[in-house]
Amino acid sequence: MTELFHEIAGNLRNNKLRTVLTGFAVSWGIFLLICLLGAGNGLMNSFLGNMADYIFQSVSVEGWRTSKPYAGYQEGREIELDESDVTYTEGPRWSPTVGDVTRRTASTGVTFSLDGNTVAGQISGVMPEYKDQEKLKMYAGRFLNPDDLKERRKVVVLSLAQAKELLPKDPDAIVGRWVNAGAVSFRVVGIYHTDESDMYRTCPIPYTAYKVIYDTSDRIESITFTLNGPETRDEYEAFEKEYAGAMRLRHDVAPDDWRGIWIRNGYTDNMEMNDAQRIIRTFLWILGLLTLVSGIVGVSNIMLIAVKERTHEFGIRKAIGASPAEILKLIIAESVTITALFGYIGMFLGMIACQIMDKTVGQEAVDIGITKIQMLVNPTVGLDVALEATILLIVAGTIAGAIPAWKAARVKPIEALRAE
């Protein structure tokens, strides 16, 4: 084994040009593969990240105005949900499918004031889960917690835009301050990020506090719940039909009057995102495999040429006593050494390129109007994947190279000697 190693080390050292040319092709193949995987990952992360901001995995129910006459009522009747609907939704009929149930009150327009500055806002009573349901991102402080609800604390979470209006010099410092909202004062516990567009003017306060301050009735604006179970769109739709029908029946709304009781379905959106993710992933795999195949073709092509060029040398080796197996061993050992060495270099450079990509393109955001999105998020490849790809290319390249090697090993010595 060490004898073979010395033999090939000498051969490679004394044929620097051939070694470097072959090696370069291998490095280049792996370099491209790693870059492609990195960019693909970046695209995927960006897609998932951007999508996730607009996807709600839960289902919401709201009462609107009926659009059909039903059960003796005229159309255009206002439907209001109340606590009994929450209890019903949490009840045994739906319990296998329905997960956590939360509710939100209607909102009340107020004007916040602090140190002479004012800003408008819509106060709404919510539960701690609201933050995740609406994908709010905290900028400072915290969101509402269960204790706030239990103790009906007069606390509020403002948007960053509102905080800037109230305390232009140091919006962060508003956390912990009391702000006035008409006759009531709230302590600010946190600030959430707003988009450029400033869509969010909603100011969450504990649901229980809202019920004390603004609306002592049972009425609620919406019920939001998670689901355990439906695996397919059909399954989900069957559930939705049954649940919506039952809710509509409770409120004397026609079973198919979707405006009377409206259901916001974020659940199948989420399925769609999973589908999209699967498609992107498949696409990336195909791209990766194609790159890999072209890498293998390149490596085996080079092996073919290298072996052809060396036919005369193999003839000499055979004339002085090399068996076909020895020739085969020599060629394969040389090709493995070259591909492993230069493959590793290509992998290393590819990972550096991914890092550069991350530091440059990865930091750039594209403005699409409503918001800014990042084209590439974390466009890098894990060391494990990179190593796997490299090893795969080395193995495949060697197998592909073994075919011309095997042919070369079988050429009759006299024919090999005649080759020039």
Place this chain on the structure above:
Amino acid sequence: MLIELKGVNKTYDNGQPLHVLKGIDLSIERGEFVSIMGASGSGKSTLLNILGILDNYDTGEYWLDGKLIRDLSEKQAADYRNRMIGFVFQSFNLISFKTAVENVELPLYYQGVSRKKRHEMAMEYLEKLGLTDWASHFPNEMSGGQKQRVAIARALITRPQIILADEPTGALDSKTSVEVMQLLKRLNQEEGITIIVVTHESGVANETDKIIHIKDGIIGEIEENKAHTAWDGTMMK
């Protein structure tokens, strides 16, 4: 009898069959120093390649050291070439990217001899041939005569019983040719190696003890030449 050929035939068939050897009968004893002469295209190289198991023959028998050489596997053939036979070619056939000493070592590599031992032996043979100073030179840094001496060292290093030389002086000037032939003669006399030289130069053939003429694919006259009087030219003085 070291080498015995009985009715050996060889036909090349590249589209049009060419019957080159038409029943060769030939015996060569251990320790002989013979040359094979003949016109260009008469089949000298073909015969030598068969003797060296570099090529196969169609019909007839080839006995080497009492063993019938037929249908050998490539591995067996490689082993015979490695242990029994040393080759010297007109075009030297040194591996260009290996130094003189590395070229000489190579047959021992295929015998599994350790690197250190190989190197020692190769240096010893290079010294014998007066090439110590050229050990680490590449073939393209050496003259034709030097290259041929490296090739001879490589042929000798496995202590073969036979040396097959196909026009070993073909690419050398007359002075160097004389040196190479003297070297082969010395190896024959001092080490008892059987040597077969293919040549079409009478002066070269005259250095050998027996001259075998090949004509139209069969063995013609066999001249005993112990006195080296077959040729009275001035070249090989």
